[in-house]
Amino acid sequence: MKNKGIAILAAVFAAGAMFACGIFxxxxxFAAEDGISMGGGTIGTRLDALADGELMKAYKSEKYGDxxxxxxxxxxxxPSDSVKxxxxxxxxxxxxxxxYYTVSENLDKGVLNEMLASEEYxxxxxxxxxxxxxxxxxxxxxxxTELEIDGCPAHKVEVSCQxxxxxxxxxxxxxxxxxxxxxxxxxxxxxEKMDEFKESAETIHVVFGT
Numbered sequence: 001m002k003n004k005g006i007a008i009l010a011a012v013f014a015a016g017a018m019f020a021c022g023i024f025x026x027x028x029x030f031a032a033e034d035g036i037s038m039g040g041g042t043i044g045t046r047l048d049a050l051a052d053g054e055l056m057k058a059y060k061s062e063k064y065g066d067x068x069x070x071x072x073x074x075x076x077x078x079p080s081d082s083v084k085x086x087x088x089x090x091x092x093x094x095x096x097x098x099x100y101y102t103v104s105e106n107l108d109k110g111v112l113n114e115m116l117a118s119e120e121y122x123x124x125x126x127x128x129x130x131x132x133x134x135x136x137x138x139x140x141x142x143x144x145t146e147l148e149i150d151g152c153p154a155h156k157v158e159v160s161c162q163x164x165x166x167x168x169x170x171x172x173x174x175x176x177x178x179x180x181x182x183x184x185x186x187x188x189x190x191x192e193k194m195d196e197f198k199e200s201a202e203t204i205h206v207v208f209g210t
Contacts, residue, residue: 064152065209069181072203073099074196089191097187099200104180109153112176116144116155125161133163150206152177160189171197173204181206 073087077099080086085102089095115121122142129137141160148154157172167189175181183204185197 064177064206066152066177066179066206067209068207069103069175070203070205070207071101071183072200074193074200089193095191095193097185097191097193097197099197100182100184100186102182104182107176107180109176112155112174116157119144121157122159125159129161129163137161137163149173149175149204150208152206156201169194171201173201175204175206177206 076090077087078090080088080098083100085100087099087101089097119142122139126137126139129139139159139161141158143158145156145158146153147156153176155172155174155176157170157174159170159172161168161170169187169189171185171194173181173183181204183201185193185200187193187197
């Protein structure tokens with residue numbers, strides 16, 4: 001139950017982003033670089049999101065000149081075999097948590113801001129949960145915070161949902177520059193990974209071209 005619920009939660013947020021961005025899914029590219037070392041020890045996995053060469057040629061940077069985004073994952077997360085851009089716990093299915101990372105183009109920033117301010121993501125999530133789990137399923141907390149990451153406008157969204165016996169939690173960062181980077185951390189409450197997710201989120205950085 002909880003593994004299915006976590007996958008649904010991640011998918012619902014992605015669907016909401018697609019609704020906001022229209023044709024923004026021209027590119028979802030990421031690469032994993034394992035074994036980032038610091039002080040002689042391995043501290044995790046760094047993801048580098050970079051557009052491919054042809055798309056970079058076709059896309060004109062308007063303001064920020066960003067070429068990618070990096071984040072250090074908590075230890076023990078591996079690429080999913082079935083969902084591109086998703087990383088799952090090596091203890092899956094005992095640990096149902098996952099991290100979903102996308103890079104997007106052609107974002108309508110105004111539409112996204114309106115959706116987050118009006119909590120339309122919350123409505124979409126709740127409707128999907130009810131479809132899967134019945135009328136008792138609900139989004140019981142939704143918090144949206146505007147912030148900046150490396151000088152770029154960004155959004156932090158914190159969500160918790162109840163579906164049957166499963167309580168699911170999500171932490172989402174959306175960085176809106178010339179491209180849009182979305183890092184979505186999802187867990188069942190008993191996975192107890194939220195502290196690690198928050199530490200990971202502190203390592204998010206935008207990469208700028210020279």
